[in-house]
Amino acid sequence: MRLTCPLCGPRDRREFTYYGAGDYLSRPDPGAPAEAWDNYLHLRDNPAGPTRDLWYHDQGCAAWLLVSRNTITHEITGVELVADRKGGRDEA
């Protein structure tokens, strides 16, 4: 499995650390109720098929990446810099 880092190009999976689901881009406001934080920290759609998750290029440019992947085929369909997103947050 190889990820194409927008800054470094195609690199081996070993250079990257998986952090978790793209849910992490939708951080609740500090004053949000506990259920919102439980939803953000723990509950997951855990899709079988297309998914988006956060990876960290720790053996490369140290960028945070939003990776679009298929969890059944391991196909990588897109890699973008989290830094390119407004405020690093998920607009979706």
Add this chain to the structure above:
Amino acid sequence: MRYSGWKVVLEGLRGNRGWKPAWRDPAPKAHYDAVIIGGGGHGLSTAYYLAKNHGMTNIAVLEKGYLGGGNVGRNTTIVRANYFLPGNSEFYSHSLKLWEGLEADLNYNVMHSQRGLINLFHSDGQRDAFARRGNAMINQGDDAVLLDQDGVRELLPYLDFEQTRFPVYGGLLHPRGGTARHDAVAWGYARGADRRGVDLIQNCEVTGIDIEGGKVRGVQTTRGVIRADKVAIITAGRSGQVAAMAGMRLPVESHILQAFVTEGLKPVIDHVISFGMGHFYISQSDKGGLVFGGDLDFYTSYAQRGNLPMVEHVMEAGMTLMPMIGRAKVLRSWGGVMDMTPDGSPIIDKTHIDGLFLDCGWNYGGFKAVPASGWCMAHLMATNESHEVARRFRLNRFATGHLLDEEGTGSQHNLH
């Protein structure tokens, strides 16, 4: 048909023409008292104990493929009760006791072999931690022996004790730990449940869960609508998709865990050896293959196959620990889909929907839990109360903070 040594001899003399199928292949009925989604180890044992302990026989197990075709058919078969935390300790202790009586109970040879499990340690600090763990195991009523380096050397003379990265200081021996034949456990429970009247329905995929007024009414399947007063989701790595049919999001991520087996060799490894620092563990099957595995690939996956970096890592760890296995040829590898929770402990609980129950989150430790998981899930479904040894496996513990973090690494999805 009751199995016995005499029966084997008799059938041998008669050309083995008298064997019958071990279970029926019934068509689904329109209504059951309870339906279990998932015909793996945990689902089958739940059905068995619902029938045996609670007299519920108008029940069905719905399996989208074939019985035991998931993780119970693709694991490394280790059976142990060496947990530390209250909440886990009593549960796995109960499970090991059930394992010890399982063959007589099921009239089925599950090849349970208590060959002893040794967890290696490599520093003074780790020795202290294992001493504490051993004391917790003894307090629970199980067995543990703290071995120094000479003690390990006596049992496992072939380890590389002087390796510079992780020199072996000693190990915690769990004499009652061991292995069992994975498929036989599924088949034994299936046969036991079938004989008590449970319908085991294969090639029957659940496509929807019917809920009316906050109460479960039944399920939609590829073989028609089935009404049921109680429905249990026991679908391991696929729990997220099935729970979504009931509108639920679970604290579960599905990850891939790889394992490997070599060609058959003469007996060489007599125990189960766990080398936690290298993420490596190994035992030898009765057929002679070395069965070993490592850590998760560490990204969500349903592919039932992993990637090469973890293959390399596992092989390196094995060679570090026991260079003698370097000439063995790997026969095959496989991957299981692990239902990982943030704290690494399972869930056996009711849901907010009346009559809908959930048994999932077995992480990479589901095999040894098969008997107690079924026992406790059956208790929960029959009585609506958690069994006393499973009362901490709550679905909402991440929201309430009552975590069961056995590894002590934190409660976060990428840490277990």
